[in-house]
Amino acid sequence: MPHCLIEGSSSLTRLIEPAELVRLVDSCATASELFGPGEVKVRLALYEHFSVGGAQKDFVHLIFYILSGRTQAQKVALSRRIVRALVERLPAVNAISLDVRDIERESFSNKRNCMSDS
Numbered sequence: 001m002p003h004c005l006i007e008g009s010s011s012l013t014r015l016i017e018p019a020e021l022v023r024l025v026d027s028c029a030t031a032s033e034l035f036g037p038g039e040v041k042v043r044l045a046l047y048e049h050f051s052v053g054g055a056q057k058d059f060v061h062l063i064f065y066i067l068s069g070r071t072q073a074q075k076v077a078l079s080r081r082i083v084r085a086l087v088e089r090l091p092a093v094n095a096i097s098l099d100v101r102d103i104e105r106e107s108f109s110n111k112r113n114c115m116s117d118s
Contacts, residue, residue, distance in 0.1 A: 001110070003041045003065040004029060009058045010046040015090055018044055024089060025062065028082045034066070034074055052095050059095035060086055068102040075100040 004025055012021070022042050029040045052059045062082065066075075079098045086096045 001039055001041060002029065002035055002067070004043070005063045005065075006042065006044045006060065007062070008044070008046055008060045009050055009052075009056070010048050011056075011058055012046065012060065012090075012093070015058070015092065018046070021060075024085055025082055028085045029064075029078065032074075032078045032081055034070065034078060057095060058090075058093045060090065060093060060097075061095075062098040064098060064100045065103050066100065067108065068105050070102075 006021065006025060008021075012018075016024075022044050026040055026042045029035060029042075030037055050056065050059070064078065064082075066078075079100050083096055083098050086093075090096065
């Protein structure tokens with residue numbers, strides 16, 4: 001199951017409701033057709049204390065963890081789809097970025113695969 005961690009400045013809440021931001025990212029990820037509906041776990045952390053280029057400017061950064069095996073083109077398409085949507089919705093925010101990271105299938109554990117071991 002893919003995991004998306006959204007980090008941002010707490011002042012973003014004057015531009016977008018946190019729940020809307022989570023829904024936007026989730027809907028973009030689902031629209032990528034790399035994941036099924038309800039598969040993506042999206043979490044949001046807003047920071048009071050931060051620095052962007054030495055100043056307190058709004059930012060959004062996402063780390064998107066997916067199981068290995070996707071092509072580079074699929075990862076680029078996912079990243080660009082989500083960043084474009086964020087830029088459209090948050091045009092006043094200059095620092096918007098996303099990093100797609102692979103989760104090694106061989107070492108990944110979750111409740112389902114951990115409990116099925118003998």
